[in-house]
Amino acid sequence: MHSKAERSLNILPFWASLRVPALLPGTWQDNSRLGLYSDFDGFLHSTAYFSTRERNKIGVHDENGLFNYIPKSLEIRSSDKAGRGIWTKATFNIGTTLLSCKPKLAALSNTYLDSHCSACFGPTPSTGLQRCTQCRTVWYCDADCQTRDWSFHKLECNALKRWAAAAPSAEVSIPNDAIRCLGRLLCKRKKAGAGSDWAMEINAMQSHRSSMQPSTTEFHTHLAHSIVQYLGLSSPNDLAEFDIASAADLVDVISRFTTNSFTLTSPSLTPLGVCVSPAVALINHSCDPNAVVVFPRSSRSVAQEPLMQVIAIKPIAADEEILTSYIDTTLPKSQRQQFLLETYNFTCKCDLCENEGRSANVDPRIAMWCPKACGGTSPLPVTDTDIVRCSECKAVVTSTDAVIDAARVGQEGLDKATALQFRDPEKSKQLTNNLIPILLSPGLTPSTHPLLGLSRLQQSLLISSLPSLPSLTSSQEERKAAQDLLDDAIRSASRSVSGLTSVLHEGHPVRGIALAELGKLLAVDEPSPKELQQPGDAHPHFFTKAAPFPPSGPPRLKLAYTTLLRAREELLVGFGKSNDGGEVGKGVREALVAIEKELGVWKQGVQNVIQDQPKPEKR
Ligand SMILES: C[S@@+](CC[C@H](N)C(=O)[O-])C[C@H]1O[C@@H](n2cnc3c(N)ncnc32)[C@H](O)[C@@H]1O
Numbered sequence: 001m002h003s004k005a006e007r008s009l010n011i012l013p014f015w016a017s018l019r020v021p022a023l024l025p026g027t028w029q030d031n032s033r034l035g036l037y038s039d040f041d042g043f044l045h046s047t048a049y050f051s052t053r054e055r056n057k058i059g060v061h062d063e064n065g066l067f068n069y070i071p072k073s074l075e076i077r078s079s080d081k082a083g084r085g086i087w088t089k090a091t092f093n094i095g096t097t098l099l100s101c102k103p104k105l106a107a108l109s110n111t112y113l114d115s116h117c118s119a120c121f122g123p124t125p126s127t128g129l130q131r132c133t134q135c136r137t138v139w140y141c142d143a144d145c146q147t148r149d150w151s152f153h154k155l156e157c158n159a160l161k162r163w164a165a166a167a168p169s170a171e172v173s174i175p176n177d178a179i180r181c182l183g184r185l186l187c188k189r190k191k192a193g194a195g196s197d198w199a200m201e202i203n204a205m206q207s208h209r210s211s212m213q214p215s216t217t218e219f220h221t222h223l224a225h226s227i228v229q230y231l232g233l234s235s236p237n238d239l240a241e242f243d244i245a246s247a248a249d250l251v252d253v254i255s256r257f258t259t260n261s262f263t264l265t266s267p268s269l270t271p272l273g274v275c276v277s278p279a280v281a282l283i284n285h286s287c288d289p290n291a292v293v294v295f296p297r298s299s300r301s302v303a304q305e306p307l308m309q310v311i312a313i314k315p316i317a318a319d320e321e322i323l324t325s326y327i328d329t330t331l332p333k334s335q336r337q338q339f340l341l342e343t344y345n346f347t348c349k350c351d352l353c354e355n356e357g358r359s360a361n362v363d364p365r366i367a368m369w370c371p372k373a374c375g376g377t378s379p380l381p382v383t384d385t386d387i388v389r390c391s392e393c394k395a396v397v398t399s400t401d402a403v404i405d406a407a408r409v410g411q412e413g414l415d416k417a418t419a420l421q422f423r424d425p426e427k428s429k430q431l432t433n434n435l436i437p438i439l440l441s442p443g444l445t446p447s448t449h450p451l452l453g454l455s456r457l458q459q460s461l462l463i464s465s466l467p468s469l470p471s472l473t474s475s476q477e478e479r480k481a482a483q484d485l486l487d488d489a490i491r492s493a494s495r496s497v498s499g500l501t502s503v504l505h506e507g508h509p510v511r512g513i514a515l516a517e518l519g520k521l522l523a524v525d526e527p528s529p530k531e532l533q534q535p536g537d538a539h540p541h542f543f544t545k546a547a548p549f550p551p552s553g554p555p556r557l558k559l560a561y562t563t564l565l566r567a568r569e570e571l572l573v574g575f576g577k578s579n580d581g582g583e584v585g586k587g588v589r590e591a592l593v594a595i596e597k598e599l600g601v602w603k604q605g606v607q608n609v610i611q612d613q614p615k616p617e618k619r
Pocket residue numbers: 058081082083084085205206259260281282283284285286343344345346347348349350
């Protein structure tokens with residue numbers, strides 16, 4: 001019916017929390033315990049470290065003259081609640097690019113160093129990547145990309161060689177992205193000079209050194225040790241070269257970095273590394289944001305990449321504050337607040353946080369279906385004495401113990417499966433396969449944590465195992481197994497979409513990408529199409545309970561089409577209208593055109609397909 005080439009699977013998993021610093025503790029940081037840098041041990045734990053004396057007060061550097069690339073329609077203002085932030089001076093529609101700039105510095109994650117360019121962050125071009133012949137660690141598209149990155153790389157090349165030479169094993173021969181990014185920051189700051197705009201913008205970023213949580217202090221000490229080791233400093237005096245007078249100063253820089261860094265993502269939201277933009281970092285947080293930060297790879301010139309853009313996902317009036325989310329907003333309030341306090345040192349008081357438990361509406365992040373199946377939901381019980389009721393028919397939940405147990409087992413399993421996802425994907429997949437029915441059976445909704453997290457992880461693991469789909473020359477059995485795998489991935493993706501659409505605002509890029517993944521899965525050639533449809537797992541949006549899901553044959557392709565149409569609409573918002581929805585949005589447009597040809601709807605156009613779509617049914 002349709003060729004494999006036209007509808008091959010090209011899906012990357014997405015993990016994005018759009019503004020979480022990629023600060024995994026360095027795998028080799030514990031070497032400081034070997035006593036290699038014993039001079040620093042006392043220094044980093046000295047009283048100076050815990051000093052509350054403010055050295056570089058925020059605002060010491062007048063914003064006048066700095067950040068002059070922020071458009072005139074925006075303004076930096078200050079509030080008692082959250083310090084500086086960015087406010088609008090005009091109204092903006094959804095999908096408008098509010099701010100666009102290249103990060104001041106960035107570093108690829110170790111996983112992507114040999115598959116992505118360290119300058120433009122693009123994937124390997126058809127001509128292949130070229131490696132730096134000196135450190136043999138970073139790779140570039142070509143000489144142009146290498147030249148553009150040279151102002152940074154020349155400062156780190158020797159440090160990378162030194163680290164590799166001293167590494168006890170190949171697995172730890174490259175410091176992680178946070179250490180390399182911090183190294184770039186310190187070297188460039190020194191090179192640019194304290195009076196330069198570059199250094200002043202970096203120094204103007206907020207630090208929480210004087211009021212850190214104890215867990216954060218420990219983490220920062222670890223990072224400080226690694227940086228010292230990476231830069232090859234043998235005594236505290238060497239730090240003076242980097243304009244750092246004391247341990248407190250070093251922690252100040254680290255705090256600025258951790259409070260203000262961003263995860264740099266691919267156009268499909270796969271985290272690729274870490275980056276710093278002092279201008280975008282001025283934007284404050286809300287768990288229900290009106291804007292998002294994305295990297296759509298839509299600039300006309302590679303030299304502009306990785307271009308970072310702030311896009312409005314809600315209409316924004318004049319004199320409104322632009323707010324993005326620093327965390328994964330699919331998480332329940334308790335986890336969001338804990339993360340914000342530990343990493344960003346504040347307690348969020350956004351409407352979503354303030355209204356939890358107060359409003360009549362059940363938060364879909366912590367919801368279960370009505371025990372009488374009236375279609376309503378009730379909040380999840382937290383303790384075994386909690387009496388919770390359906391918000392519609394007021395039926396009391398009696399399976400309290402079972403629900404609490406399932407949620408606890410699910411959280412432990414999610415943590416374990418997440419830790420295993422790269423080391424042992426098969427085991428991780430098995431865990432998610434076992435746990436999801438345990439959470440579905442007492443009635444957790446698809447948007448409820450940790451079911452949503454498990455579904456997203458399962459979907460990604462299933463997709464990763466799909467490229468081995470057998471060709472049509474394979475045996476009937478192999479094709480049947482491949483069909484089952486594909487159908488499992490579709491059901492998992494469908495559950496994720498259903499969960500994400502309940503908790504994220506329409507147009508949120510994570511929703512758009514999830515819909516695009518579901519649409520692409522539905523559009524993949526079926527290895528062994530079903531002749532007869534059996535009742536099965538119902539698609540929550542498009543099918544009645546009794547209808548089989550996923551469908552087979554032309555109805556499946558039609559569903560792929562409507563799903564991709566929805567994806568395109570949402571991607572146009574989340575990745576910006578002027579970017580044509582980013583790389584994924586453009587890909588979805590092309591897929592839609594190809595399917596339109598197959599469905600023979602050229603003449604009738606889009607409208608016919610939408611009219612055919614069954615209406616969603618209440619559970
Ligand atoms: C990336 S900075 C944002 C810009 C910062 N307000 C400034 O003046 O530089 C993050 C810090 O801003 C503050 N912040 C951001 N959002 C906040 C909020 N919703 N409530 C309270 N403080 C907030 C916290 O101190 C947080 O660590």
